[in-house]
Amino acid sequence: MMKFIGFLAMSKNRLSIRPVIEPFWQQCMVAMLLLLIMMHTSCRKDPDQPRPVLNDTTIYAAGIYVLNEGLFNQNNAGLTFFNFSDSTAETDYFFNKNGRGLGDTGSDACIYGSKLYIVVNVSSQLEVVDAASGISLSRIPLFNGSKPRQPRKIAPYGKYIFVCNFDNTVAVIDTARLEVISLIEAGRNPDGITAAYGKIWVSNSGGLAFPAYDNTVSVIDPETFTEVSRFTVGINPYTIRPDGHGNLYLISRGNYDDVKSRLQVLDASGNLVKTFGEFEALGFAIAGDTAYVYNYDWNSGKSSVMVINTLTMQPEDTEFIKDGTPVRAVYGIAHDPATDLIYISDALNFTGTGRVHAFDKAGNRQFSFNTGINPSGFAFLHRMNIQGN
Numbered sequence: 223m224m225k226f227i228g229f230l231a232m233s234k235n236r237l238s239i240r241p242v243i244e245p246f247w248q249q250c251m252v253a254m255l256l257l258l259i260m261m262h263t264s265c266r267k268d269p270d271q272p273r274p275v276l277n278d279t280t281i282y283a284a285g286i287y288v289l290n291e292g293l294f295n296q297n298n299a300g301l302t303f304f305n306f307s308d309s310t311a312e313t314d315y316f317f318n319k320n321g322r323g324l325g326d327t328g329s330d331a332c333i334y335g336s337k338l339y340i341v342v343n344v345s346s347q348l349e350v351v352d353a354a355s356g357i358s359l360s361r362i363p364l365f366n367g368s369k370p371r372q373p374r375k376i377a378p379y380g381k382y383i384f385v386c387n388f389d390n391t392v393a394v395i396d397t398a399r400l401e402v403i404s405l406i407e408a409g410r411n412p413d414g415i416t417a418a419y420g421k422i423w424v425s426n427s428g429g430l431a432f433p434a435y436d437n438t439v440s441v442i443d444p445e446t447f448t449e450v451s452r453f454t455v456g457i458n459p460y461t462i463r464p465d466g467h468g469n470l471y472l473i474s475r476g477n478y479d480d481v482k483s484r485l486q487v488l489d490a491s492g493n494l495v496k497t498f499g500e501f502e503a504l505g506f507a508i509a510g511d512t513a514y515v516y517n518y519d520w521n522s523g524k525s526s527v528m529v530i531n532t533l534t535m536q537p538e539d540t541e542f543i544k545d546g547t548p549v550r551a552v553y554g555i556a557h558d559p560a561t562d563l564i565y566i567s568d569a570l571n572f573t574g575t576g577r578v579h580a581f582d583k584a585g586n587r588q589f590s591f592n593t594g595i596n597p598s599g600f601a602f603l604h605r606m607n608i609q610g611n
Contacts, residue, residue, distance in 0.1 A: 290594030299328035300594040311591035319356035334378035346370030379417040386412035418464035425459035453492030509557035525552040544585035556600035567597035
């Protein structure tokens with residue numbers, strides 16, 4: 223017997239059978255016909271949307287949540303859900319489930335335990351959703367009195383969710399009580415956060431103080447909720463993630479003029495190990511020993527994705543996408559370990575429907591689906607197949 227934990231899609235269609243008395247052989251024929259119809263219907267799928275091949279015998283992908291950032295001050299952030307069971311995408315999933323929108327400017331999302339946590343920046347809320355059903359459990363306001371803290375990014379660790387805020391703080395959320403239990407002082411306008419190597423790492427951008435950007439990373443002890451150190455990096459630091467080899471990959475966005483956005487590698491003591499100067503990095507995902515780093519050229523209107531070996535810290539390929547799939551404006555990238563696929567979101571014209579493409583590691587598109595406006599974040603919903611229960 224197999225036990226499943228995760229998202230289950232229930233069809234609204236019901237079969238109505240009238241109690242008509244027929245000869246036994248006719249009843250058998252009808253039963254066989256109905257069985258064949260049900261088998262055909264359950265197996266039918268869009269030939270352009272193949273289900274991903276799972277590479278793990280116990281973890282299965284049930285679906286993908288895509289966070290749609292929306293447009294600033296338009297109050298139209300949203301959530302798309304792509305269901306692997308029938309290869310369909312529900313572009314306004316959160317609204318359909320809850321009868322209201324997410325709010326203004328979705329900036330990050332992650333699934334931790336049974337809950338989906340969504341950072342809504344301009345609304346200054348942390349939305350907590352039951353990951354299996356899409357139903358909202360709580361909205362945690364992040365304000366200093368009446369002043370919004372402007373949450374940006376999120377990192378789970380232990381029993382807590384750490385949220386970095388533009389008001390120079392990191393909020394600690396208890397995942398059982400669903401409330402803020404502590405606020406930690408960091409640098410100016412934190413805009414990136416990750417949990418790695420027993421610490422919480424926070425990139426302090428100073429982005430609201432243009433042109434006087436910050437250039438530091440705060441290191442927080444997740445047990446004492448205190449900043450234990452701070453080290454210097456490139457100006458305007460942003461996304462920060464571990465590579466699994468004791469290092470951290472960090473994007474420092476520069477000043478959008480003569481100081482370009484660069485991908486840097488730091489060790490766990492904050493020492494600079496390497497700077498990739500070949501391209502301007504906007505975002506990245508790490509899968510095993512490979513980093514997939516994307517760029518968008520505002521002058522040409524073109525995007526590219528570079529492949530880097532994190533063991534050698536050397537570029538392996540200047541263009542990840544090999545089959546000619548058009549991606550106009552890469553807006554997010556992520557790796558799902560259950561399917562081993564790389565997901566790339568395309569904002570297209572930045573004002574309307576976006577799109578997500580799934581690629582294998584050879585750079586060939588496997589399937590695509592539409593999203594809401596400016597798809598930027600991913601959260602992968604998995605289910606377990608527990609054999610013998």
